[in-house]
Amino acid sequence: MTLAYILSVGKSIPQYELTQDSTVEFAKEIFEDSFKDFDRLLPVFKNGEIEKRQFAQPVEWYKKPRSFEEKNDLYIKTAVKHGIEAVENCLSNKTLLHSNITYEEVDALFFVSTTGLSTPSIDAKIMNALPFKETTKRIPIWGLGCAGGASGLSRAYEYCKAYPDSTVLVISVELCSLTFQHDDRSKSNLIGTSLFADGVACTCVTGNNVDWKSKSRLHSVPKILDTRSTLMRNSEDVMGWDVKNNGLYVIFSRDIPSIIKKWLRPQVIDFLEENKMNLEEINHFLAHPGGKKVIDAYKEGLGFSEEQLHISKEVLINHGNMSSVTVMYVLELYLQRELGKANEYGLIGALGPGFSSEMLLVQWEE
Numbered sequence: 001m002t003l004a005y006i007l008s009v010g011k012s013i014p015q016y017e018l019t020q021d022s023t024v025e026f027a028k029e030i031f032e033d034s035f036k037d038f039d040r041l042l043p044v045f046k047n048g049e050i051e052k053r054q055f056a057q058p059v060e061w062y063k064k065p066r067s068f069e070e071k072n073d074l075y076i077k078t079a080v081k082h083g084i085e086a087v088e089n090c091l092s093n094k095t096l097l098h099s100n101i102t103y104e105e106v107d108a109l110f111f112v113s114t115t116g117l118s119t120p121s122i123d124a125k126i127m128n129a130l131p132f133k134e135t136t137k138r139i140p141i142w143g144l145g146c147a148g149g150a151s152g153l154s155r156a157y158e159y160c161k162a163y164p165d166s167t168v169l170v171i172s173v174e175l176c177s178l179t180f181q182h183d184d185r186s187k188s189n190l191i192g193t194s195l196f197a198d199g200v201a202c203t204c205v206t207g208n209n210v211d212w213k214s215k216s217r218l219h220s221v222p223k224i225l226d227t228r229s230t231l232m233r234n235s236e237d238v239m240g241w242d243v244k245n246n247g248l249y250v251i252f253s254r255d256i257p258s259i260i261k262k263w264l265r266p267q268v269i270d271f272l273e274e275n276k277m278n279l280e281e282i283n284h285f286l287a288h289p290g291g292k293k294v295i296d297a298y299k300e301g302l303g304f305s306e307e308q309l310h311i312s313k314e315v316l317i318n319h320g321n322m323s324s325v326t327v328m329y330v331l332e333l334y335l336q337r338e339l340g341k342a343n344e345y346g347l348i349g350a351l352g353p354g355f356s357s358e359m360l361l362v363q364w365e366e
Helices: 020-034 043-047 059-063 068-091 122-129 145-162 187-195 256-274 292-302 307-319 323-336
Strands: 004-012 016-019 052-055 106-113 137-142 167-175 198-207 221-231 239-244 247-252 284-287 345-352 356-365
Touching (some): 004 145, 020 059, 020 187, 043 187, 068 167, 068 198, 106 122, 106 145, 122 167, 137 145, 145 198, 145 239, 145 345, 167 323, 187 247, 221 256, 256 292, 256 345, 256 356, 284 307, 284 323, 323 345
Parallel strands (some): 106 137
Antiparallel strands (some): 004 198, 004 221, 167 198, 221 356, 239 247, 345 356
16 A cells, blocks of 8 residues: 655744734724724634734735735745745754755655745745755645645645655745735725734655655654545635735635535545544544634534644644645644654645645554
8 A cells, every 4th residue: 555654844934923912903004994893893803812923024014005016026035935944944853853854855846825926936946946856846736725735745645656755845835914905995804814824834745665764753653544635616706816906815705614514524524434434533633723713613513622623723823824834834733742643543634715625634653
């Protein structure tokens, strides 16, 4: 049976940290005149239970309107800088690895993002800055939003199934704040302002012919057993971008938590049944924490406990929703704290535009 192993995660955290209280002040300044019941909407910032978030720029920068060109140029520059740092941190993560993974060992780069545009894609620019082989394959994935991190890991698993001697990196860069639109006075944009943040991470996945045991410092490592992508038909208006002259405008439906409660459970049960398993056998749920309501919907819809979601919640509290990157922050804490024990099962899950879900079934191997 061909499997893939998750060996390491590295992050690069943007330098400008903002507490949720400071974000409320920013929102008041921008939105107060746009809603006659603005004070009634403010609890959305507190109810989300986010305490702090990190951003690519200081808060003053966001107070002025910016052109799409200026924002996208900054996206490219910042994505390359933080992407390089995340790759370096992943390949040399002393907590997770006995010895560094070398650049020559890396056979493919999957680059995941939805918050800016670049051709050549950011992975080419990262390759030019670091000593990768010139023959390293590049697979950029754009437009999967919050599901992108889990999707990138799924595609890396499939690559390693086809090429079991491979070492693969999944680089995820989301600079959500650089898409902020001054002239968008919709509730969607207000909710987005209360939730989204910037983050960058890189995960290393290897095929089962790679000597991963000599590399890993951990007692047990998650191996990916199977994956599933599911599209909910005719649900394009649930989340995504409305692309206009000024750039990317957020589409964010209030129905997302109720969709999770009703639609996700049958998908998860089907996926587990295919693997001759049931929900009760899943010890760990490494969920993309879209927001507090999303975490509550996971609990209600799937029956997962507070304990099974506490890492997702911790990431949300300290970093907000970083779109595709968030699930990698969750994964890194799982590995660092060695929360998965040998033979235990876990589900890595995220939801995104489409509307769609991405799931990976993992089992920890000693």
